[in-house]
Amino acid sequence: MRRADRISPFIVMDILKEAKSMEDVVHMEIGEPDLDPPPGVIEALYRAIRERKYFYTPSLGLWELRERIAEHYYDYYGVELSPSRVVITTGTSGAFLVAYAILLNAGDRIALPDPSYPCYKNFAYLLDADVSFIKVDSISGYKIRPEHLEELKDIKVIHITSPSNPTGTLYDQQELESLISYCDERGITLISDEIYHGLVYDKRERTALEYSQRAIVINGFSKFFCMPGFRLGWMILPTEDMVREAELIIQNVYISAPAISQYAALEAFDYEYLNHVRETYKRRRDLLYQELGDVLDIDAYPDGAFYLWADVSRYEVDGYTLSSKLLREAKVAVTPGLDFGKNNTEKYIRLSYTRDEGTLKEGAKRIKGYLMR
Numbered sequence: 001m002r003r004a005d006r007i008s009p010f011i012v013m014d015i016l017k018e019a020k021s022m023e024d025v026v027h028m029e030i031g032e033p034d035l036d037p038p039p040g041v042i043e044a045l046y047r048a049i050r051e052r053k054y055f056y057t058p059s060l061g062l063w064e065l066r067e068r069i070a071e072h073y074y075d076y077y078g079v080e081l082s083p084s085r086v087v088i089t090t091g092t093s094g095a096f097l098v099a100y101a102i103l104l105n106a107g108d109r110i111a112l113p114d115p116s117y118p119c120y121k122n123f124a125y126l127l128d129a130d131v132s133f134i135k136v137d138s139i140s141g142y143k144i145r146p147e148h149l150e151e152l153k154d155i156k157v158i159h160i161t162s163p164s165n166p167t168g169t170l171y172d173q174q175e176l177e178s179l180i181s182y183c184d185e186r187g188i189t190l191i192s193d194e195i196y197h198g199l200v201y202d203k204r205e206r207t208a209l210e211y212s213q214r215a216i217v218i219n220g221f222s223k224f225f226c227m228p229g230f231r232l233g234w235m236i237l238p239t240e241d242m243v244r245e246a247e248l249i250i251q252n253v254y255i256s257a258p259a260i261s262q263y264a265a266l267e268a269f270d271y272e273y274l275n276h277v278r279e280t281y282k283r284r285r286d287l288l289y290q291e292l293g294d295v296l297d298i299d300a301y302p303d304g305a306f307y308l309w310a311d312v313s314r315y316e317v318d319g320y321t322l323s324s325k326l327l328r329e330a331k332v333a334v335t336p337g338l339d340f341g342k343n344n345t346e347k348y349i350r351l352s353y354t355r356d357e358g359t360l361k362e363g364a365k366r367i368k369g370y371l372m373r
């Protein structure tokens with residue numbers, strides 16, 4: 001099979017294209033924050049341009065930013081970390097490519113939850129690696145438990161997301177610890193995508209670094225920090241050897257992450273502003289859950305991120321058909337569950353709450369109006 005033929009489309013991007021060509025659509029398909037970055041970020045961006053800081057940076061990233069991220073781990077989680085383990089990447093997407101390239105040879109196997117963020121598998125396919133999908137459902141809150149892994153053979157890497165896209169569910173301390181010890185005992189590398197950290201509403205999120213010296217943690221500036229177009233992420237690698245391998249790959253693949261974004265990101269850790277971001281999304285989650293909880297089956301409570309994962313099968317329609325009808329007949333764009341895997345996902349849609357409360361109320365009204373017609 002041609003490598004390119006293994007790559008599946010990211011359906012939400014097609015929906016977004018169609019929805020953008022229409023007027024008066026309520027956008028609940030978009031997976032990026034609508035709020036501005038912390039104000040200091042914008043100032044620092046202008047300053048970087050004025051001071052001509054738009055040249056390549058070292059491939060591993062600006063040392064000041066690596067230090068700032070290491071400090072963030074201490075301030076936010078109480079974890080001490082050497083900045084030399086922090087690698088700056090072009091979004092978390094860049095980090096997935098580099099981490100997978102370090103860990104997976106052709107034919108090696110990575111385990112991914114189904115449903116999960118659709119792009120992970122495609123990074124594996126680009127590297128000619130194989131994927132084992134682990135069927136997760138509302139019983140485990142869409143999280144992988146060690147029991148899920150018993151039947152699987154020859155897994156080199158397991159990749160989880162907490163809180164998750166598309167379900168918003170969060171691994172608690174005990175769940176994370178038991179998965180990490182399972183991996184550590186068997187020499188499996190755990191990759192923990194923590195990009196939605198910060199957007200956790202009633203609980204406290206834990207980083208895999210609190211429990212493991214071997215895990216790879218990936219995070220970035222696109223969600224909580226509201227900087228998706230800055231294309232900036234980071235990863236924490238366990239060993240100096242891996243950092244050197246990452247450096248060699250980055251030198252060749254993208255040279256360095258965008259310089260002006262890195263200077264701007266030095267001002268991103270403005271916790272007062274970020275608390276306002278979290279509170280805004282919490283209010284929106286509560287509102288949408290309240291508005292739609294009775295008409296849609298939201299079978300796992302969304303602890304974080306900015307999504308609701310809803311089973312629509314009681315309306316005797318699949319999620320893909322419903323998404324098309326909602327867009328064309330009710331002018332609300334949502335994402336069909338099919339985007340996130342094959343495990344029962346045809347029954348689901350994903351709704352994002354990345355719009356203001358008035359818009360979300362209008363969206364909920366249109367959805368209810370359509371379903372109750």
Ligand SMILES: Cc1ncc(COP(=O)(O)O)c(C=O)c1O
Nearest residue numbers: 031091092093117165195220222
């Ligand atoms: C779980 C998850 N990881 C990673 C990404 C990619 O983000 P970026 O490359 O902007 O860091 C997304 C984007 O929606 C996501 O939902």
